[in-house]
Amino acid sequence: MCGFTGFTNHINDSNRVLGEMLDKIRHRGPDAEGTYIDESVALGHRRLSIIDVSEAGNQPLYSEDGKLVLVFNGEIYNYKTIREELIQKGYRFATRTDSEVLIYGYREYGEKLLGMLRGMFAFVIWDKEKKTLFGARDFFGIKPLYYARMGKTFLFGSEIKSFLCHPHFQKELNTDALESYLTFQYSPCAETFFKGVFKLPPAHYFIYKDGRMEMNRYWEVKFRPDEKPDLDEWVNRISDTFHDSVKAHKIADVEVGSFLSSGVDSSYVAAIADVDKTFTVGFGKEERYNEIG
Numbered sequence: 001m002c003g004f005t006g007f008t009n010h011i012n013d014s015n016r017v018l019g020e021m022l023d024k025i026r027h028r029g030p031d032a033e034g035t036y037i038d039e040s041v042a043l044g045h046r047r048l049s050i051i052d053v054s055e056a057g058n059q060p061l062y063s064e065d066g067k068l069v070l071v072f073n074g075e076i077y078n079y080k081t082i083r084e085e086l087i088q089k090g091y092r093f094a095t096r097t098d099s100e101v102l103i104y105g106y107r108e109y110g111e112k113l114l115g116m117l118r119g120m121f122a123f124v125i126w127d128k129e130k131k132t133l134f135g136a137r138d139f140f141g142i143k144p145l146y147y148a149r150m151g152k153t154f155l156f157g158s159e160i161k162s163f164l165c166h167p168h169f170q171k172e173l174n175t176d177a178l179e180s181y182l183t184f185q186y187s188p189c190a191e192t193f194f195k196g197v198f199k200l201p202p203a204h205y206f207i208y209k210d211g212r213m214e215m216n217r218y219w220e221v222k223f224r225p226d227e228k229p230d231l232d233e234w235v236n237r238i239s240d241t242f243h244d245s246v247k248a249h250k251i252a253d254v255e256v257g258s259f260l261s262s263g264v265d266s267s268y269v270a271a272i273a274d275v276d277k278t279f280t281v282g283f284g285k286e287e288r289y290n291e292i293g
Contacts, residue, residue, distance in 0.1 A: 003028030004059070004071035005157030006043040006124065007166060008133065008208070018042045020165040025158060028073075036060040036069050041126050041133065045071045063103050064092060067128050072099045073158050074121030074143045077248035082116060096253075106134065111205055114218045118248065122200075124156060133208040139219050141202030147213075148197040154208055160197055170196065246272045 003025040011017065014037050022033055022044045029046030036043045045059035061070045076082075079098035082105055087093070091104040098119075105113040106125055111134075120142035124135040135156060137145045146163075148155045153168040163169045174195040177187050190198045200206060203219040229237070246269060250256050258270040260278035270278050282290045 001028045002046060002048050002059075002073040003158035003162075004043065004045045004073055004124065005155075005159075005162035006041060006071065007153055007155045007168075008041050009151075009153040009168070010037075010039050010042070011167065014042045017166055018044045021157070021162040022046055024162045024165060028158060032058045034058050034060050036126070038128070040131055043069060043071050043124070043126060059099065061095070061097070061099050061103060063107065064094065068103050068107060069126040069128070070099060070103050070123060072102060072121065072123035074119060074123070074138065075251075076101060076117055076119040076121060077251060078116075078118040111136075111216070111218060114205060122158065131209060134205065135200065135208070136205035136218070137200045137202055139203045141199075145200040146192065146197055147200060147206070148194070149213070150196065152211060154211075154213070160192060160194055163194075163197065172196070242268075243272060249273075250275075 005021045005025060006018070007021075015035075018035055018037065022035070025046055026033075029048045032045075032047040034045050034047070043060050047058055059071050061072070062068065076098040079101040083093065083101050086101065086104045086108060089108060091108070093100050093104070102113070102121075102123055103125065105116070109116065114136055117138075119138065120140075121138045122136070122143035122145035124133060126133055133154070133156075135145060135147075137143065144158050146157055146160050148163060148169070150166075150168045150170055153166070155163045155166060155169065157163065164171065172195040174191060174193050174197075177189075177191045177193050180187050180189060180191075181193075187193070187199075190201055192199060200215075201217075204215055204217050206213055206215045208214075250273060255277070256273070256275055257277040257279055258266070258273050258275045260266050260270050260280050
């Protein structure tokens with residue numbers, strides 16, 4: 001799963017504060033912890049190793065010249081293809097991770113890299129020279145990325161709870177988010193239950209520099225009402241897309257399993273994935289919700 005957190009606007013006890021913030025998200029990454037702190041920014045990461053499980057893949061991850069610093073949560077399914085393209089352009093990789101592709105991909109393509117990615121991701125890159133923070137979230141918002149501006153401090157991370165340790169964070173209830181939650185059982189907008197804390201919307205990126213934040217959308221769904229395939233064509237398209245997606249999700253350097261409920265969809269995924277192990281959750285005292293049988 002992995003997780004990261006960080007803040008701008010250096011404070012005297014940055015090491016201690018960042019350490020406490022990381023402790024709040026320890027459950028997201030039990031395999032390793034890493035930090036980067038300079039006079040402008042503090043970045044922290046908790047790692048769950050999936051691709052390149054060696055220590056070389058620990059984060060924060062740096063470009064070869066040390067000028068770019070990355071913290072990343074997620075998985076890039078087509079990273080090998082992008083990696084080969086970057087190698088052809090002269091980039092040298094120190095790890096086998098998908099994370100490093102983000103660093104050099106950003107250097108080569110800028111925000112255009114986001115349209116090339118296939119995966120679920122949230123990441124932040126700090127450019128030491130330009131003093132610029134670049135952050136992005138995947139197309140559908142599978143991976144979380146929260147942010148808050150508290151005075152001159154900009155906080156960002158995988159979970160809001162990591163912000164609570166920062167001395168500049170103001171713990172104030174946002175009652176405006178209550179109506180949406182009671183209506184939909186979740187908050188569909190960018191607001192959260194903490195006033196001043198927001199979710200970066202899916203398919204968006206931000207650039208933070210000199211105390212100013214710029215946010216842009218990099219992708220949106222495009223419908224083609226004039227395209228009218230017949231039923232067989234739809235069946236073939238859906239089947240091909242499904243098989244391709246399952247195959248992409250199996251890329252890992254650790255064992256891959258499948259979550260198996262009693263539904264047709266998970267059974268179909270498990271059958272196509274052909275994994276060695278499946279996992280099912282049951283509720284012994286609530287038979288109507290038990291999916292083991």
